[in-house]
Amino acid sequence: MKYSFKNDYAEGAHPRIIERLSEVNLLQQNGYGLDEYSLDAEMIIKRKMNNPAAKVYLVSGGTQANLIIISAFLRPHESVVAANTGHIFTNESGAIEATGHKVHGIENADGKIRPEDVQKIIDGHQNMPHQVKQKMVYISNSTELGTIYSKTDLIALYEFCQTKNLFLFVDGARLGHALTAETNDLTLEDFGKYCDAFYLGGTKNGALIGEAIVINNIKLQQEFGFHLKQKGALLAKGRLLGIQFQELLKDDLYFNLASHANQQAMKIKKALQLIGCEFLCETFTNQIFPILNQNQIDQLSINFDFYVWKKLDNERAAVRLITSWATTDETVTNFINEIIHLK
């Protein structure tokens, strides 16, 4: 069977998680997120962020996290600004609009947005009350193109949002990968300071399911639990989420897994650079987008699976390769071996 580089959720969970699930399996716990594992996971996250006033809510997936946060924070006439490559703009089957809110998409080359991009959207919506009011900026880190925000980027965007009375919300489905990239200069503490809310993705970094929503903005924490319930996100056995985040975060397992995934991607990147390959954009996380010709794609497709991301011309396309916490050295070595022998 082919090895798949299609995504970072092809395997189950890190074995320590399965073990822990087994260990506490028969202990009775309160339902709906009031189990001791979830409460402990919340404490750990707040401690690691150094933000005791934050609130943590564990949910099962990224689209769910996005739609709940956005619909809970915005009033009916308010909209959210995103990159047009952003998950909420293009890959959630209209989930945000289904809760009643417009998403503005910003053209971009690298998956990121800047204050001036957002300002342009605002400038084009000054005919009140005939046009929606922008109230939130949504970014992903790492982005859907594998790129990351620097500390300067994040602070600039947050300060802009503060000035313009906008909420800043960070989709962190791959936040672990962003924070362990070699070019990264942001920390979890920064996310406790320079945004209104974000989430720490578990699904793509070693958990079976689970995203840990963190709300820094105290006003936005009010009655958030109702929104979780109303959108079907409050698991009766919240323990399933609590146990996983407890295990991932009680030491640095979470970051070690992400770092591993990044390193495997970087090894492959280097091999591709060696054979003169170019990339759609420069990334240092677990997603790389090398530009290959059809012949190369065909050869690599014999033993490996991956998405062709974007046709560039009749000959060449960018493909997307994603590594994960579970990608072994052996797999990487085999793949690199095929790369350097490409004809």
Added chain:
Amino acid sequence: MKYSFKNDYAEGAHPRIIERLSEVNLLQQNGYGLDEYSLDAEMIIKRKMNNPAAKVYLVSGGTQANLIIISAFLRPHESVVAANTGHIFTNESGAIEATGHKVHGIENADGKIRPEDVQKIIDGHQNMPHQVKQKMVYISNSTELGTIYSKTDLIALYEFCQTKNLFLFVDGARLGHALTAETNDLTLEDFGKYCDAFYLGGTKNGALIGEAIVINNIKLQQEFGFHLKQKGALLAKGRLLGIQFQELLKDDLYFNLASHANQQAMKIKKALQLIGCEFLCETFTNQIFPILNQNQIDQLSINFDFYVWKKLDNERAAVRLITSWATTDETVTNFINEIIHLK
């Protein structure tokens, strides 16, 4: 620590599920419900129901299942009729209304609704187009009061719905318990025939999470996947759901677990009857609602936890006791021992 009879989701999963999760943990699978475990679980369910034309969709919880099914099936001006004790009417934080649909609540004594109840709602909404149009009947089996529908009940309701052009949807969060009650005469096959859609609950019957939605009505299957995605229910690691239902259903584990829970409840019921206790309604599933006086409640509360469901007068209240697949004989023996020694 007190033993809790508060609900049937206080423990983790049946050990066979944890073992199976562990066993296949590192095998790569497709995401979003296209893994081989989910596909196999679908086959098993369809075979057990003897309805090859049905479609199965695995989701993480009951509120999620309810809101997706209802919003996918109804047009904006259509409403759903439920018992006023029904989960969607009273316990989902407005989840159905949040998707735009009115829920009519029917007064009832036993958690069940009959064709004549529904007809009354319809009769009161003949001023078209000034009033919503009823298009769906929602029932739970077993109900929120632990009661069940008989085959005669179900067929009568379904035939009524067919005549009136209404969909019949069955919330089966505790369908296992209903189908294994000693007074039950319905089978899984009947649910493949006498309703438009239903779900088989996993969360309350031995799974970590998971409800298996079954859509019998072929028209209603169209493009259902979009609704799962839009509402945040399409798990990247759908394997987590697939593995659990595969394991629960490949032999009769699912029904054995439910039957066990029912039997434990019936033992407790008999002990309570022995001491002359009355019940809010007669049930044969894993939920019983004995009427106790405050003194009895206080005594039993020392070692056991349960909800006081409904105050009846200054002296007496109905309490709710729920057993589960994990309730041991020892626990039941201890509890019965306390019951028969109540002063």
Added chain:
Amino acid sequence: MKYSFKNDYAEGAHPRIIERLSEVNLLQQNGYGLDEYSLDAEMIIKRKMNNPAAKVYLVSGGTQANLIIISAFLRPHESVVAANTGHIFTNESGAIEATGHKVHGIENADGKIRPEDVQKIIDGHQNMPHQVKQKMVYISNSTELGTIYSKTDLIALYEFCQTKNLFLFVDGARLGHALTAETNDLTLEDFGKYCDAFYLGGTKNGALIGEAIVINNIKLQQEFGFHLKQKGALLAKGRLLGIQFQELLKDDLYFNLASHANQQAMKIKKALQLIGCEFLCETFTNQIFPILNQNQIDQLSINFDFYVWKKLDNERAAVRLITSWATTDETVTNFINEIIHLK
């Protein structure tokens, strides 16, 4: 042709309104409610209410007013409590639910609700966050049964709402009729004090269309214009609404028209009382609900049109008779003549 007592919107507008429309027809004005007539109507209403901090928004109809106010004031998990005879509960084709909010219906005999009714709903929704949160009380004055709230009633309800952190919103589609009923002790000023928002109905009191929404609660005024636009209520030619309210309110035309309608109803009521007729409920506004036998209904139906409101038994039914600003003395005399000659 039969004369219709079916409703109070069978004719066009009071002639003074048509004249005024004609008079200013060719003067250019700003669009979208910024015309001088709308601005002046707002000033008049605020002066008459003696509440200079209020804001006034003119819209085209009652269902529109209800759905905009409720969806603008509530967050997604919040619900509104109404009488189950209330227009929003039963006669708006799910308009409120379509904006995402549950409406709780209270059983009642006279169309009115009291603090203790609302408290019962709140008491039944203490399982947070699993149940919706009540945040608004909706009443109609006059009610759908023609009854009215007294000053004591209104103050009691408003104080209750203040204590419970609930908004009080008054549907005033027939507020003119309520305020001119012989048993009324409320004034427009009271509505500027004892509720968060209400509207003054024009459609049923001499206008072609139009309801004047008044928001007393300053916080709830914020950005309200966006909601008008988003729901399609911001008329390009807002002048149409402004001119009508300006004309109705610049002297006491509005109240004189309502008073006339009430008086015509009271004359008919007295005639019916004379022949020993009973009524579904006691009303002093332009809606009366006499209980007639089938023979009487048949006789009166030859020359007059009205709704049979509620069958009481095989013999008798309550019918609904509505008079309007346009019901002439001649019509009333003819109708009374038929009443007193009923066989």
Added chain:
Amino acid sequence: MKYSFKNDYAEGAHPRIIERLSEVNLLQQNGYGLDEYSLDAEMIIKRKMNNPAAKVYLVSGGTQANLIIISAFLRPHESVVAANTGHIFTNESGAIEATGHKVHGIENADGKIRPEDVQKIIDGHQNMPHQVKQKMVYISNSTELGTIYSKTDLIALYEFCQTKNLFLFVDGARLGHALTAETNDLTLEDFGKYCDAFYLGGTKNGALIGEAIVINNIKLQQEFGFHLKQKGALLAKGRLLGIQFQELLKDDLYFNLASHANQQAMKIKKALQLIGCEFLCETFTNQIFPILNQNQIDQLSINFDFYVWKKLDNERAAVRLITSWATTDETVTNFINEIIHLK
């Protein structure tokens, strides 16, 4: 006072409409669109379109028409494609998204969209069910830039939509102006054939309020009345809408008024061309977008009001001039006089 060329809704209604309102003012009629004027207006429209199977629904405004049609026609996961200059994309305060649907905006130079533009959107949304499904194309005729669709344009788009299983919906807020433009080759009959639904705008062409929705597609007519009611569009005094459309359409008043507006704009256009003025796009309807320098804008602004539409550079901007059924020859002569004497 300055004369305003800002829009085509600054005056009231054509005098014949006011007269007719006055004439029938005291005749009793059924409510909610069942008055004889509305029924007659429907017959006239169907006859003029030569499509007896169509259904007509009169509503009060364009945003209202758009949001009702789109939310009634689409299922929750379906989206609508529009020009990014389209009213629903940019000028309705998120009205369409508030009903749950994504609007895709297409970059364009002239306000129009072509099959290939729509195809590109579809091509970018093939990852089912992770992306919304396009189900409707929305166009305006005349467009927000004053341009019009030719018969070839419309047929090409409609045939494309038929092939792709998309609904075609035409916003006709200014359909009268489109159909009477000198370059137009479409007829009302064509709109009865080459789209699923459209509306005939009254507000911007001589009515006080009112748009006549026409649904050609028989399936989409089903239960449409419920949507009108639910969104607050069903006027109690539907007669107000019926009388206006009856009067506008019983002879060619509707088209004569639009033609007049177009001719006044064309006279101004010619004067501007004489002085060498360029235009943002070439239009033959009642909207023109001349490019002027700041000095010219300042001079014309002394006696006339208009919007500066788009800054082109530090010197020049395109302004928008709109004429209406009420723009007199005298006003046009005065304005032209100022144009030809611009320094």
